[in-house]
Amino acid sequence: MHMSVSPELTKQVSEMSLPEHLGFGRIKAPVMFRARCTDGVWDSGELLPYGPIQLDPASKTLHYAQQIFEGLKAYWVSSEEPLLFRPRVNARRLNHSADRLCMANVPEDLFMRGVEELTRICKPIIPRHQDSALYLRPFLIGVDHDLGLAASKNYEFYVLASPSEVFHAGTMRVKVERQACRSAVGGTGGAKTGGNYAASLLATNTAESEGHDQVLWLNPEKRNLIDELSGMNFFAAINNKLYTPSLNGCMLEGVTRDSIIKLAKSSEIEVVEGDLNIDDVLDAISNGSCTEAFACGTAAIVSPIARFHDRGKNYVPEYPKGQIAQQMRNKLLDLQEGRIEDSFGWIEVVK
Ligand SMILES: Cc1ncc(COP(=O)(O)O)c(C=O)c1O
Structure with missing residues (x-):
């Protein structure tokens, strides 16, 4: 079942106008996905307006770099619906990174839910010409906020979206x-x-x-x-x-x-x-x-x-x-x- 989304958020996305030149990672969708893990238990996540997030200044992510991320794209050029390319490989790699950084794993279903729900609500702003896509940036941060050097017990998982052109590294x-x-x-x-x-x-x-x-x-x-x-x-x-x-x-x-x-x-x-x-x-x-x-x-x-x-x-x-x-x-x-x-x-x- 698809996630219920507030009409205001849907409206905000559909009313967003994109510039002619998108660049890479510059334009942010007005919506993002967030899920929280409290003492090892994940909630089911939600779509929120894109904006600053509240972090305690003592958060582990800021001091001890418990931070990992992913990058993947939703393409919608020649197909009837948007296409994700090997998203479960990204989900597994995120958890490989999580293990190395001593962080909670993000269940694959939750990762997919974040990526798919965000892509779905962002349909009106997925660029549909060749060499462009909706770039998706999942990331996980440790949010415990005592200053002791230890792994966090609580985490936040986000997915951001950015209508983007291919990153032109040139030759x-x-x-x-x-x-x-x-x-x-x-x-x-x-x-x-x-x-x-x-x-x-x-x-x-x-x-x-x-x-x-x-x-x-x-x-x-x-x-x-x-x-x-x-x-x-x-x-x-x-x-x-x-x-x-x-x-x-x-x-x-x-x-x-x-x-x-x-x-x-x-x-x-x-x-x-x-x-x-x-x-x-x-x-x-x-x-x-x-x-x-x-x-x-x-x-x-x-x-x-x-x-x-x-x-x-x-x-x-x-x-x-x-x-x-x-x-x-x-x-x-x-x-x-x-x-x-x-x-x-x-x-x-x-x-
Ligand atoms: C250090 C590094 N190596 C390689 C890659 C290429 O990985 P992928 O093909 O999964 O984007 C990336 C991009 O994420 C990277 O940051």
Whole structure:
């Protein structure tokens, strides 16, 4: 049964006008979902007007960073109803993050309820042209407010929605980060928690001031294997095979990464998951065997890497706009936007 919604909230959504250029994550739906967990028991959640939330200044989330989030999209381009792409994988990843941060798990049904109810009420503001979607941002915070260093017992789970265009990373110029680390061996790199992103900002700002767009993070153990970018996973095409770093606990298990691996295999492209030594990749670009590289994630889908920079030297793949990248992007969007049949069982329709 669908959630009952106040007529004012429904009216507010239907009267919202969207600007011509949405950008990514800038425009917020006037409604959000919230559920509360009190001493291990979740309520069933509700839709509320979007707005500031009340937090005690001593909340655990503010002091000890008990905070995790997710990102997924509802697409409504070529289908009769909005389509969610693998939302249950996000639900499971949220709980994987919750375990690492010692937080309560969000029951999958509750996660789905939040995501689906919000998508449903937001139907009037889901952008319906190609390369745009309703971006959904579930997040979980610990709200106990004594200052002792311990896990919270009480939590709030929210879902926000943002009518958005694809995040245009452009053809990226990437700096290999040889100094800073974003995550540690045994740390929280495999969880989607705010601290990982805060840890990435300084190196990214420095890289930007030097004329690059993004940082390529190396594994913190030996600093010679590629992990990922700050918000995207990494692929390289070498001798017509696709290589991507295997999951090692220091990087996020991307839904897009997993989907590309499966899509590539179904298109007879060989995929190798394993250690990807940065020096080998740069050598392969120099000798022409690595023809393209790209990053992938929910926000940007697939972003070709036009140039690598490492210790004063630039490396430009032969196909800086990426042919396999383009193929993977098209296949993924055709599925997500409902133009081709979903033989993988990845799509959930929001009726
Ligand atoms: C650090 C990091 N790696 C990879 C990804 C890609 O994950 P997904 O494909 O699930 O969006 C993201 C985006 O959420 C991310 O923040």
